Amino acid sequence: MTTQSAEKYRLDGDTLPEGFRLPVSDNEDADEFFVNIGPQHPSTHGVLRIVVRLSGETVVEAVPHLGYIHRGIEKMAENQTYIQNIHLTDRLDYLSAFFNNLCFCMAVEQAMEIGVPERGEYIRVMICELQRLQSHLLWWGVMGMDLGAFTPFLYGFREREMITDIFEEMSGGRLTVNFFRPGGSAFDATENFIPRIKKFIKAMYKSLDEYNTLLSGNVIFLERTRGVGILTREEVLAYGCSGAVLRGSDVCYDVRKNDPYSIYDQFDFDIPTKTEGDSLARYQIKMEEMAQSLRILEQAVKKFPEGPYRSQPKAIYKLPKGSYYSQVETPRGILGTYIVSDGGTKPYRVKYRSPNFSNLSALNHAAQGLKLADLVTIMSSMDFVIPDMDK
Amino acid sequence: MSAETLYPLHNGIGNMVRSLFPESAFIINPIIGLISLVVLVSSLAAVLILLERKVAGHMQLRHGPMRVGYHGILQPLADGVKLIFKEIMQPKGADTFIFYLAPVLPLTATFLVMTIMPFDHHLQLADPSGGVLYIIGVSGLSVLGILLGGWASNNKLSLLGAMRSGAQMISFEVSLALIMLLIVMLSGSASLRGIVLSQQGLIFDWWIFKFPFLGILSFFMYLIASTAELNRTPFDLAEAESELSAGYHTEYSGMGFAMFFFAEFVNMFVSAGLATTLFLGGFHPPLIGISIIDGLLNLLPGFVWFFGKTFFIVFVYMWFRWTFPRVRIDQLMSLEWKMLLPLNLLLLTLGAVFMMLGWAG
Numbered sequence: 001m002t003t004q005s006a007e008k009y010r011l012d013g014d015t016l017p018e019g020f021r022l023p024v025s026d027n028e029d030a031d032e033f034f035v036n037i038g039p040q041h042p043s044t045h046g047v048l049r050i051v052v053r054l055s056g057e058t059v060v061e062a063v064p065h066l067g068y069i070h071r072g073i074e075k076m077a078e079n080q081t082y083i084q085n086i087h088l089t090d091r092l093d094y095l096s097a098f099f100n101n102l103c104f105c106m107a108v109e110q111a112m113e114i115g116v117p118e119r120g121e122y123i124r125v126m127i128c129e130l131q132r133l134q135s136h137l138l139w140w141g142v143m144g145m146d147l148g149a150f151t152p153f154l155y156g157f158r159e160r161e162m163i164t165d166i167f168e169e170m171s172g173g174r175l176t177v178n179f180f181r182p183g184g185s186a187f188d189a190t191e192n193f194i195p196r197i198k199k200f201i202k203a204m205y206k207s208l209d210e211y212n213t214l215l216s217g218n219v220i221f222l223e224r225t226r227g228v229g230i231l232t233r234e235e236v237l238a239y240g241c242s243g244a245v246l247r248g249s250d251v252c253y254d255v256r257k258n259d260p261y262s263i264y265d266q267f268d269f270d271i272p273t274k275t276e277g278d279s280l281a282r283y284q285i286k287m288e289e290m291a292q293s294l295r296i297l298e299q300a301v302k303k304f305p306e307g308p309y310r311s312q313p314k315a316i317y318k319l320p321k322g323s324y325y326s327q328v329e330t331p332r333g334i335l336g337t338y339i340v341s342d343g344g345t346k347p348y349r350v351k352y353r354s355p356n357f358s359n360l361s362a363l364n365h366a367a368q369g370l371k372l373a374d375l376v377t378i379m380s381s382m383d384f385v386i387p388d389m390d391k
Numbered sequence: 392m393s394a395e396t397l398y399p400l401h402n403g404i405g406n407m408v409r410s411l412f413p414e415s416a417f418i419i420n421p422i423i424g425l426i427s428l429v430v431l432v433s434s435l436a437a438v439l440i441l442l443e444r445k446v447a448g449h450m451q452l453r454h455g456p457m458r459v460g461y462h463g464i465l466q467p468l469a470d471g472v473k474l475i476f477k478e479i480m481q482p483k484g485a486d487t488f489i490f491y492l493a494p495v496l497p498l499t500a501t502f503l504v505m506t507i508m509p510f511d512h513h514l515q516l517a518d519p520s521g522g523v524l525y526i527i528g529v530s531g532l533s534v535l536g537i538l539l540g541g542w543a544s545n546n547k548l549s550l551l552g553a554m555r556s557g558a559q560m561i562s563f564e565v566s567l568a569l570i571m572l573l574i575v576m577l578s579g580s581a582s583l584r585g586i587v588l589s590q591q592g593l594i595f596d597w598w599i600f601k602f603p604f605l606g607i608l609s610f611f612m613y614l615i616a617s618t619a620e621l622n623r624t625p626f627d628l629a630e631a632e633s634e635l636s637a638g639y640h641t642e643y644s645g646m647g648f649a650m651f652f653f654a655e656f657v658n659m660f661v662s663a664g665l666a667t668t669l670f671l672g673g674f675h676p677p678l679i680g681i682s683i684i685d686g687l688l689n690l691l692p693g694f695v696w697f698f699g700k701t702f703f704i705v706f707v708y709m710w711f712r713w714t715f716p717r718v719r720i721d722q723l724m725s726l727e728w729k730m731l732l733p734l735n736l737l738l739l740t741l742g743a744v745f746m747m748l749g750w751a752g
Contacts, residue, residue: 035547043633057551057720146633148624148717154451214714220625221716372551373634373719 019063020053031056035372039068043146043376046386050363050375057372062364066390073391077350082108082317083181085347089337090176092352093388095135096330097173098127100388101180103337106261106326108182111319111341119307120184121263126197126300127170127179128262128328129293133204134163135331136290139383143283144215146380147224152215159207162200166193182317184310197301201294208290216287225280229366229378232277239365240358243333244285245382249277255329267296279381286383318345332356332383354388424516428505432657437467439656442702443709450713477645482545485642489543494647496536497654503529504661509584511674511693522583523571526665527564530620533654534560537622537629540651541639552638555720556622556629562727563619563626569735570613573742574598574669587673593680597672602742603750609738610670612731614707617662619723622655623708625715626723633717663704664697671700 016024017034025032032055038044047068053060073092077085082104089100102124109116116124137160144152164174169190171179179186215221231241236249246253254271256264272288274281319341327336333355340349359382367375404423409416441456441464448455456463481490504526506516519525534557541553575581577598578589590597599606619626630638640651667673674693678685718726 033547035551041636057555144716148627148631148633149715150447151451151713154453158452215716218716220718223722224716224719371719371721373628373631373717376634 016053017051017063019051019065020061022053022061025055032060037062037375043379044386045142045384048360048384048386048389052372052375054372059367059370059372059375062367062375064360064363069387069390071387071391074350074352077347079346081345082319082347085350086180087176087178089352090173090178091387092354092391093330093332093335093356093385094175095138095385096131096332096335097175097177098131098167098179099328099330099335101178102128102262103326103328103335105180105182106328107324107337107339108317108319110326111322111324111339112182112317114183115311116184116262117308117311118263118305119189120309120311122300122304123185123189123309124180124262125264125267126193126297126304127167127185129296129300130163130166130197130200132293132331133290134160134167135385136286136293137163139286139331139380140211140215143380143383146376147221149215149218149221152211155207155211155214159200159204162196162203166196166200169193169196181310183312184308188309189304194301194304197297201297201301204290204294208287208294212287216283222280224373224377225283225381226278227276228279228370228374229381230276230278231362231366235365236277236362239362241333241362242355242358243329243331243383244282244289245359245362246333247271247273247285248281250275255327255334259327261326261328267299269293269295279377282381282383316345318343319347327353330355332385333359335388352388352391354391356384356386357389360384360389421516428502428516432502432505435660436653436656437471439660439705440467440470440652442705443656443712446706446709447713450710471649474645474649479645479647480642482642484545486543486545489539490642491647493536493540493543494643494650494654496539497533497658498536498650500529500532500536501654501657501661503532505657507583508661508664509587509668509673510697514694515584518582518584520580520582520585523575523581523586527568527571531564533658534564536651536654537639540643544639544642546642548635549639549641552629552631552635552641556639559626559628559720559723560620560622562724563616563731566612566616566727566731566735567620569732569739570609570616571665571669573609573735573739576739576742577602577746583668583673587668587675590672591675592678594672594677597670597675597677599670603745605738605741605745606670609735610666612734612738613666613670614704615726616731617666618708618711619727621659621662621708623659624712625718627712627717628720628723631717659705659708660701663701663708666704667697667700671704673697 032053035052035054036049037052038049039047044050049065049068050062051065052062071091073088077088080088086101086104089104090097092100108114137156141153141156144150167177168174169192170187171177173179231245231249233249233251236246236251242253250273252271252273255261257271269292272285272292274285319339321341321343323338323340325336325338327334334353335355336353338351338353339347342348363378363382366378405420408419408423412419444455444466456466459465459469481487507519507522507525509515509518537560538553538557541549544550574586578586580586580589590601595601599610602609622629630640632638635641640648643651674697676688676691676696678688
């Protein structure tokens with residue numbers, strides 16, 4: 001049997017496909033071959049292509065190839081006004097659209113020195129925590145599915161739907177929402193907002209227990225994740241990882257606590273950390289984060305104030321000359337927005353520091369020497385959402 | 392009274408054919424048997440496919456198929472029509488003959504095992520005295536089908552899936568064979584009918600309870616090993632869709648794919664049927680020694696008990712599938728070679744000791 005890729009990659013020579021760094025194996029009997037995971041692969045949610053160099057079923061090297069979902073968002077930003085740019089940020093990481101909106105708005109607010117009224121900040125925090133839960137719920141289902149259990153996927157969607165309905169009522173959008181504006185948000189909270197969240201919190205506490213029964217304690221699940229894809233403290237720092245990947249390796253850094261934005265400093269919540277640095281640690285951290293988000297929501301629901309939801313809006317923003325940076329803690333880690341302004345109505349340059357891109361860079365290191373199935377586990381535990389890797 | 396005098400071998404259709412066509416009865420009788428088996432196998436596959444989708448639906452808080460017919464009862468028919476009319480594609484560079492041969496083999500294996508399944512006292516196509524050996528031998532064909540399918544597809548993921556499943560199925564075949572051997576040893580018969588008849592009596596005479604303490608253990612080991620043999624979650628490494636796209640049948644479409652799945656579903660029934668035969672008393676009702684209740688239980692014919700028990704085991708397989716994540720290939724192998732196999736050998740020895748002491752059988 002001849003395979004086309006063997007000819008293409010000229011395995012008999014010294015040439016390795018682009019991106020591979022380890023030398024060609026000296027061992028004559030080495031049975032190395034290359035397998036494409038993605039772009040159409042079920043476990044590459046979105047469009048990620050990973051070329052895996054396998055020896056039998058052991059991963060020798062895994063090289064991500066980007067460019068399959070490239071839409072030039074950073075370049076497009078230069079031709080659109082600041083307000084128009086907000087809807088582009090939705091498309092960065094569609095599972096944290098509100099965070100992306102918020103991050104961009106915060107950079108503009110910083111430049112224009114706009115404040116946000118208290119009610120506006122509460123809306124921001126509550127919406128963002130709902131979004132974190134929504135994102136984590138999908139991640140939880142997908143993690144189960146990647147490990148071969150299909151049922152969690154549908155269970156996760158049950159509660160996710162409640163959140164998405166809240167978003168739909170607030171902003172009209174379910175995935176790409178275009179909701180926050182400099183100085184607040186586009187619309188005020190609807191009268192259903194608080195009752196719906198209360199109902200959701202009640203349902204979610206019950207569901208979290210159910211999730212733990214279904215997946216977290218399952219012996220096969222523990223066997224598949226414990227000790228798989230270990231990243232040490234030094235490694236995650238060196239690769240610039242953030243989010244659960246960072247905190248799973250015993251680095252306690254969360255933008256909400258360490259560089260507080262909005263009104264997060266007024267809430268009482270914990271940042272879970274683990275020392276193991278394996279897939280199970282990342283999983284447990286995300287599960288704990290869901291509980292912490294619920295805590296924040298509970299507090300916010302109690303104190304939700306009346307008043308204006310947005311400070312005096314300005315029709316056209318002209319940012320003063322200079323550069324501005326803001327960062328938020330998305331469900332997957334630190335999202336940074338860097339804006340360079342030349343004083344006009346459109347940004348001179350916009351650069352996003354996306355969490356998934358940095359997390360992806362650690363994938364090869366985490367997966368080396370493990371089985372092909374572990375690569376999928378690690379990818380799930382790192383919770384990649386592809387579009388913001390490849391803007 | 393011995394089982395043979397209680398249930399003498401005779402059957403109505405056979406006797407009728409023998410009296411009407413005394414010359415050609417030896418041809419007509421097997422043909423009637425085979426036709427009824429074909430009908431049974433094809434209708435079983437349809438029932439099982441619908442059942443799987445319904446069980447999955449209810450476990451996943453959804454309805455499953457609902458549109459085609461009452462509660463989606465005609466869904467298998469619609470699926471069948473769709474699969475027949477789908478174009479069969481063959482990848483570039485594939486080995487044509489083997490590519491088309493491969494899906495037939497697992498189905499053949501399944502069908503061959505069904506021929507000796509004892510559905511009731513007189514519902515069994517053939518009862519070779521070495522029935523258990525026949526099962527072990529014939530079921531190897533399905534491994535061959537999967538291996539060839541993966542090999543002939545000219546796709547590395549398919550090949551990986553096929554190799555995995557080859558290793559997996561052959562490994563767990565060892566455990567399955569040892570468990571069957573244990574039952575053969577206890578019942579003193581390798582014919583399936585003989586094994587069922589050895590469990591005649593109360594529910595406590597079934598091998599799961601009759602073989603003290605260890606019957607339940609070996610029953611659970613049978614469940615694990617047969618799930619692995621069936622390539623079903625949590626041991627569905629051959630088709631692990633999140634790692635290998637879909638493993639050995641990635642490149643199959645239309646009826647090629649359907650035949651692999653046809654075989655998988657009927658195989659599930661066969662495995663469950665064997666579990667019933669070996670451990671759960673086959674077609675015997677679960678008598679408990681209280682004459683009123685036993686009289687009621689005896690009213691139901693044997694095949695109802697057989698199908699009832701078998702479908703319960705089938706449900707257990709489905710339950711596994713829709714709740715468990717998948718194990719990794721090395722974990723699967725160490726489960727077989729480091730846990731199940733030594734445990735099985737120990738069980739076999741203990742079984743022999745128990746028999747010598749007269750505790751079992």
